[in-house]
Amino acid sequence: MVQYENETIKVFQSSLYLTTSAVIELDDAIVLTDPNWLPQEVEEIKAYVNQVRKNRQLYIIYTHSDFDHIIGSGAFPDAIVIASRKLSENKHKVDAMNQVHTFDQKYYLQRNYKPTYPKVNYIVSEDGQELVLGTSTLTFYLAPGHTDDGLFTVIEPAGIFLSGDYLSDVEFPFIFDSYLEYVQSMRKANDIFAKHTISLHVPGHGHTTENKVEMQNRLKFSQEYLEQLLVHQENMEEILQERYIFYEGMKHIHQDNKKLALKEKEHIDQ
Numbered sequence: 001m002v003q004y005e006n007e008t009i010k011v012f013q014s015s016l017y018l019t020t021s022a023v024i025e026l027d028d029a030i031v032l033t034d035p036n037w038l039p040q041e042v043e044e045i046k047a048y049v050n051q052v053r054k055n056r057q058l059y060i061i062y063t064h065s066d067f068d069h070i071i072g073s074g075a076f077p078d079a080i081v082i083a084s085r086k087l088s089e090n091k092h093k094v095d096a097m098n099q100v101h102t103f104d105q106k107y108y109l110q111r112n113y114k115p116t117y118p119k120v121n122y123i124v125s126e127d128g129q130e131l132v133l134g135t136s137t138l139t140f141y142l143a144p145g146h147t148d149d150g151l152f153t154v155i156e157p158a159g160i161f162l163s164g165d166y167l168s169d170v171e172f173p174f175i176f177d178s179y180l181e182y183v184q185s186m187r188k189a190n191d192i193f194a195k196h197t198i199s200l201h202v203p204g205h206g207h208t209t210e211n212k213v214e215m216q217n218r219l220k221f222s223q224e225y226l227e228q229l230l231v232h233q234e235n236m237e238e239i240l241q242e243r244y245i246f247y248e249g250m251k252h253i254h255q256d257n258k259k260l261a262l263k264e265k266e267h268i269d270q
């Protein structure tokens with residue numbers, strides 16, 4: 001399952017949708033993101049966390065409330081949970097857990113824990129909010145657009161940027177919440193790259209990269225993609241097809257993105 005590792009971080013990759021889960025070892029804490037998806041995969045992540053943990057406190061960051069990202073919640077009962085206020089106050093908690101249940105029913109999956117909606121201990125309510133853990137600092141930014149409860153995290157001095165379901169190399173922007181918020185979140189990502197020294201980018205789906213040109217390329221493409229949604233670029237579908245090897249399964253989202261973007265634009269123009 002291991003997609004990437006160095007002395008600070010190990011990134012696990014699920015068989016499903018190239019979904020990642022990062023385990024980051026800090027001096028005084030272990031930070032884990034979105035443990036997912038399959039029961040054996042969550043077990044493998046848990047076994048690794050227990051192996052390296054020693055006496056350190058475990059923190060789990062949930063990047064947003066899509067059910068694939070919270071499916072492992074319940075497997076780490078003594079963790080301190082970090083997430084946005086919106087995730088904590090989500091009105092659709094029951095729906096999210098029903099999706100987990102439906103998924104497990106559909107594929108006959110049994111888990112040795114009860115999936116439960118994350119109970120957030122540390123709430124992020126503003127951009128730039130900092131949490132100091134020993135010699136490391138976690139800086140958070142609210143990232144709505146994909147969902148309304150997204151979260152960006154920067155861990156320093158390690159220089160790790162955890163972007164949740166933004167800036168993927170295997171998905172174009174999936175806009176399930178708001179086009180305009182998504183555009184804003186990309187501006188925030190741009191500010192993050194300017195303000196912090198990022199040496200490692202871990203997206204929620206896709207590949208971890210140390211390559212700064214690749215990081216900029218991911219951001220640039222997302223921004224260009226968002227811009228063209230309003231003007232209808234003739235060859236966009238071919239560009240997407242070429243760029244994303246799993247485009248076939250996601251192309252309906254491109255059509256939905258276009259509709260949503262134009263609807264929000266009309267609303268402003270009125």
Ligand SMILES: [Zn+2]
Pocket residue numbers: 066068069165204205
């Ligand atoms: Zn996702």
